[in-house]
Amino acid sequence: MKATLDVINQMxxxxxxxxxxxxxxxxxxxxxxxxxxxxIDIFVSLENSPGSPLLTLSPIYDYLTLRGYQAExxxxxxxxxxxxxxxxxxxxxxxxxxxxxxxxxxGTPTWVIAAEHLVAIGLRTARPKDFTRILQFVESGVxxxxxxxxxxxxxxxxxxxxxxxVKFLGGNP
Numbered sequence: 001m002k003a004t005l006d007v008i009n010q011m012x013x014x015x016x017x018x019x020x021x022x023x024x025x026x027x028x029x030x031x032x033x034x035x036x037x038x039x040i041d042i043f044v045s046l047e048n049s050p051g052s053p054l055l056t057l058s059p060i061y062d063y064l065t066l067r068g069y070q071a072e073x074x075x076x077x078x079x080x081x082x083x084x085x086x087x088x089x090x091x092x093x094x095x096x097x098x099x100x101x102x103x104x105x106x107g108t109p110t111w112v113i114a115a116e117h118l119v120a121i122g123l124r125t126a127r128p129k130d131f132t133r134i135l136q137f138v139e140s141g142v143x144x145x146x147x148x149x150x151x152x153x154x155x156x157x158x159x160x161x162x163x164x165x166v167k168f169l170g171g172n173p
Contacts, residue, residue, distance in 0.1 A: 001040070001105055001106075002105055002106040002107075002108050003078075003079035003080075004040065004078045004079045004080070004081040004083065005105055005108045005110045006079075006108055007069075007078050007079060008020060008078070008083070008110075009109065009110070011060070011063055011064075014063070016059050016060060016063040017044045017045070017046065017059075017060060017085075018044065018045035018046065019044070019045045019097060019098075019111070020042050020043065020044040020045070020097075021042070021043050021097050021100030021111040021112055021113045022040060022041065022042060022043075022111065022112045023041045023042070023043050023086070023096070023112075023121065024037070024039075024041030025037035025041075025129075025133070026039075026040045026041065027041065027112050027113045027118055028115075028118055028133055028136070028137070030101075030103060030112045031118075031140065031142045032133070032136050032137065032140055033136070035133075038082060039075055039081070039082040039083065039084055040081050040082070040084070041084050041086055042083055042084065042085050043086050043087075043093060043096065043097045043100075043113065044060075044085050044086065044087060044097075045087070045088070046059070046060075046087050055087050057085055057087075060076070060085050061076065064076050064078065090155075091154075091155065092117070092120055092121060092151075092155045092157075093121070095117070095151070095154075095155075096113045096114070096117035096118075096120075097113070099114055099117065100112060101113075101114050114147075115137060115142050115143055115144075116143055116144060116147045116148040116151050117151060118133075118137070119134050119137050119143065119148060120148070120151045120152055120155060120157055122134050123152070123157050123160050123161060124155070124157060124160070126160070131164065131168060134164065134168075135168055135169075
């Protein structure tokens, strides 16, 4: 993964992307036991194309394909890892990206979405694998309950959190 992150960091230095942070299952491994995953989800800030209100991933694809990296389905394979670049889709994603935590992978600096934001995003997404990961976060004790509560409140997810607690924890989480 180090080589992949080196490329992504260079993309940022070269201006192909703005701030980025690792999310999804790989992001969770910074806090939990590693789990099987096929790809790296990179939340990334992008600039609108000049004169257009739309975001485009074209600069990312152009940058990487010019350097010999290949696209496969929704991924770009960078140094052996399928990477999915995800622009923030809402205020929760934007906040998670803005408040990402700086860390290192084998000496390479990188950013990862905070545990509480990963839980909130998982709760919003609501796939079975997200619920499994949320349970792992709850059981691990790494969550700051006040921070999580504040995030859930700001983004209208408290009712979903209560439903999660009833369904998976036998009461409120």
